[in-house]
Amino acid sequence: MVAALSVAGTAGAQTAEVAPPFVTTPPEVVERMLALAETRGDDVVMDLGSGDGRIVIAAAKQYGARGIGVELDPKLVAAARENAQAAGVAQQTRFLNGDVLKADLSGASVVTAYLLPWLMDALQPKFLAELAPGTRIVSHAFAMSGWEPDATREFPLSGEHAGRTATLYFWVVPAEVRGEWYAAQPEGEWRLEIRQNFQQIEVEGAVGDVPLRTSGAVLRGTHIGWQGEGEGEGGTGRFEGRVLTFQIVGTLTANGASRSIVFARRP
Incomplete structure (x- = not known):
């Protein structure tokens, strides 16, 4: 909080071997x-x-x-x-x-x-x-x-x-979400591929045989969300959820109606 650390020797050292100069934070x-x-x-x-x-x-x-x-x-x-x-x-x-x-x-x-x-x-x-x-x-x-x-x-x-x-x-600190996820739903299996760079994510996938396009994907800690657009009703709507260890649990809202979806990591 208040000390600007420096080290003895080169700036590339990985440990602070001597007490650093003390610089107070206002x-x-x-x-x-x-x-x-x-x-x-x-x-x-x-x-x-x-x-x-x-x-x-x-x-x-x-x-x-x-x-x-x-x-x-x-x-x-x-x-x-x-x-x-x-x-x-x-x-x-x-x-x-x-x-x-x-x-x-x-x-x-x-x-x-x-x-x-x-x-x-x-x-x-x-x-x-x-x-x-x-x-x-x-x-x-x-x-x-x-x-x-x-x-x-x-x-x-x-x-x-x-x-x-x-x-x-x-x-x-963002949750780890990169990889493949799936969820069984009445309209067919959801398949997601999430690419991740720290808190920046891109979500692609399909609902059954229909490609799923997404925009506005966000990841903040364990909160994840995206806007989905698919042909027909499958995948269309706003998904908001929470990342657990092996699941993403959330709600898809479209046309004023909401339903729960649970994604699991693809083995």
Whole structure:
């Protein structure tokens, strides 16, 4: 949340071997990061490079969320724990001394970061492997190569930072949907092929022997949807659903009527 990590040696190193310089995140940026993440009381907010603990503490104090900070500098970890105690949120927060690339991210529903670009890129596969679909990620100042943000916010800073601007990048971890799916329906078997690049998807397929054309396909976390057009009534309408481990469960709405459809992965 507040530390811009650097490393000893080359910028391509995969671990931060020495404590990085500490660069604080302005309070207004902290507030906007948590707001952009749509932080709620049932969230677990994990701040990578947590410095003095301000994002974790703000999440606990302002939203009632639980928070975890990961910081390489043990002195900053100690300071963060003291700050949490002083703010009255010590029971809702934990601060861990360690390398963000080795941290267990799996329990987080919101991840915040203020890390250098190479480290954000190094974390990208870890985000996709360890974070559940629907987890929100907010980065201050730096994006990730190849993974287009779901939203970007730029705004002027005030006070001692007046004259500068801050940029925030927001992602929602997408469910894995690429591949072939099928569903048995009265009009014939639905067969879908979904191509995926992070949250960007294309849906093609057929209903029985009739090709299915789609537009407006969206994937946000576990939510998936598309507009289908087929010859006759098969496939025509708006599908909205949720991705489970081996199924897509949703509703097709057309001509004012709705019906449930359950897709399974093709073995």
